[in-house]
Amino acid sequence: MGLWLTIIGMGVVTYAIRLSLIGALGRVTLPPLLIRGLRFVPPAVLTAIIVPELVLPGGTFDFSLGNARLLAGGLAMLVAWRTKSVIFPVIAGMVALWVLTALH
Amino acid sequence: MSTPRSEFLAGVRLTLPLLAGVAPFGLIYGVLAISAGMPAAAAIAMSPIAFGGSAQIIATGQFKLGVPGPVMVLTAFVVNLRHMLYSASMGPYLRPLARPWKWLLAYLLTDEAYAVTIVHYQQPGPAEHKHWFFLGAGLTLWATWQITTIAGVIVGGRLPANWGLDFTLALTFIGLLLPVLRDRAVLAAAVAAGLAAVAAAGLPLKLGLIVAAAVGIAAGMLVEALPGAKPPPDAAPEGSDRWASG
Numbered sequence: 001m002g003l004w005l006t007i008i009g010m011g012v013v014t015y016a017i018r019l020s021l022i023g024a025l026g027r028v029t030l031p032p033l034l035i036r037g038l039r040f041v042p043p044a045v046l047t048a049i050i051v052p053e054l055v056l057p058g059g060t061f062d063f064s065l066g067n068a069r070l071l072a073g074g075l076a077m078l079v080a081w082r083t084k085s086v087i088f089p090v091i092a093g094m095v096a097l098w099v100l101t102a103l104h
Numbered sequence: 105m106s107t108p109r110s111e112f113l114a115g116v117r118l119t120l121p122l123l124a125g126v127a128p129f130g131l132i133y134g135v136l137a138i139s140a141g142m143p144a145a146a147a148i149a150m151s152p153i154a155f156g157g158s159a160q161i162i163a164t165g166q167f168k169l170g171v172p173g174p175v176m177v178l179t180a181f182v183v184n185l186r187h188m189l190y191s192a193s194m195g196p197y198l199r200p201l202a203r204p205w206k207w208l209l210a211y212l213l214t215d216e217a218y219a220v221t222i223v224h225y226q227q228p229g230p231a232e233h234k235h236w237f238f239l240g241a242g243l244t245l246w247a248t249w250q251i252t253t254i255a256g257v258i259v260g261g262r263l264p265a266n267w268g269l270d271f272t273l274a275l276t277f278i279g280l281l282l283p284v285l286r287d288r289a290v291l292a293a294a295v296a297a298g299l300a301a302v303a304a305a306g307l308p309l310k311l312g313l314i315v316a317a318a319v320g321i322a323a324g325m326l327v328e329a330l331p332g333a334k335p336p337p338d339a340a341p342e343g344s345d346r347w348a349s350g
Contacts, residue, residue, distance in 0.1 A: 014155065
């Protein structure tokens with residue numbers, strides 16, 4: 001499956017989801033169980049991406065102070081929690097990563 | 105007196121503050137796509153075709169790792185599933201519209217467009233022209249996303265590879281995640297998904313993300329069903345107004 005076909009596939013599934021209940025004829029409502037489950041998609045997906053990036057740098061498990069990405073990510077979490085901003089954690093985390101990498 | 109024109113302009117105006125969050129995200133996507141080795145044309149084309157920030161950023165990481173196309177499409181499906189809530193929520197308001205309007209507005213139904221538009225629909229006042237507000241908000245976000253993608257692609261081609269820019273993916277998602285962690289069930293979903301992601305990291309085809317997401321969703325629903333838990337809020341998910349572009 002080539003990259004272009006993949007991109008088109010991503011577009012098709014995304015559009016299908018967005019159109020699903022707008023385009024549905026009549027009064028269609030989601031089952032309550034599905035609504036309950038969808039609420040957890042963002043935290044589950046985001047964490048499932050973040051955690052391996054922090055504790056599996058280069059593919060091997062590293063939960064130590066020598067892991068620059070873990071420390072930088074921890075700082076970014078603190079900044080995100082305090083500022084509620086999306087961009088400040090990125091800036092703080094990248095600066096921390098560069099400083100820690102330079103110190104090693 | 106609201107007219108199509110005044111509604112459209114109000115939609116544009118109320119969306120402007122959100123652009124401060126969308127623009128850096130678009131830049132980051134463009135930079136990541138190029139540093140992942142994606143051809144510039146494909147990186148730029150993904151923004152109008154897939155039009156969903158988080159899914160696009162995840163796709164750059166997967167492309168770099170050589171994840172097969174069908175798994176990338178499946179991942180985009182899971183990541184964007186939350187938009188079904190928005191579709192369900194907007195559906196009744198858009199029912200009187202002609203089909204081409206529905207098709208167009210569904211395409212523009214991102215997190216941010218939903219967040220500003222649903223608030224507008226819920227306010228008192230004649231709803232006759234409110235779809236023009238949706239169009240104004242949606243097109244403003246769309247244009248911002250396309251322009252910042254192109255800027256990111258241009259910048260990304262000039263940045264040194266050893267800056268570790270791929271790490272901005274995790275950092276951006278940290279900024280999106282932390283404000284969402286507001287109750288016990290959501291926290292359980294996040295912790296379970298994080299642990300499962302590490303445990304399932306060795307799965308073939310990088311299916312660990314899908315498995316971990318499923319484990320996290322199940323954990324959140326279990327904790328929510330425990331006695332003493334608050335009843336689930338309906339419609340918009342926690343922090344949906346902040347969760348990425350699209």
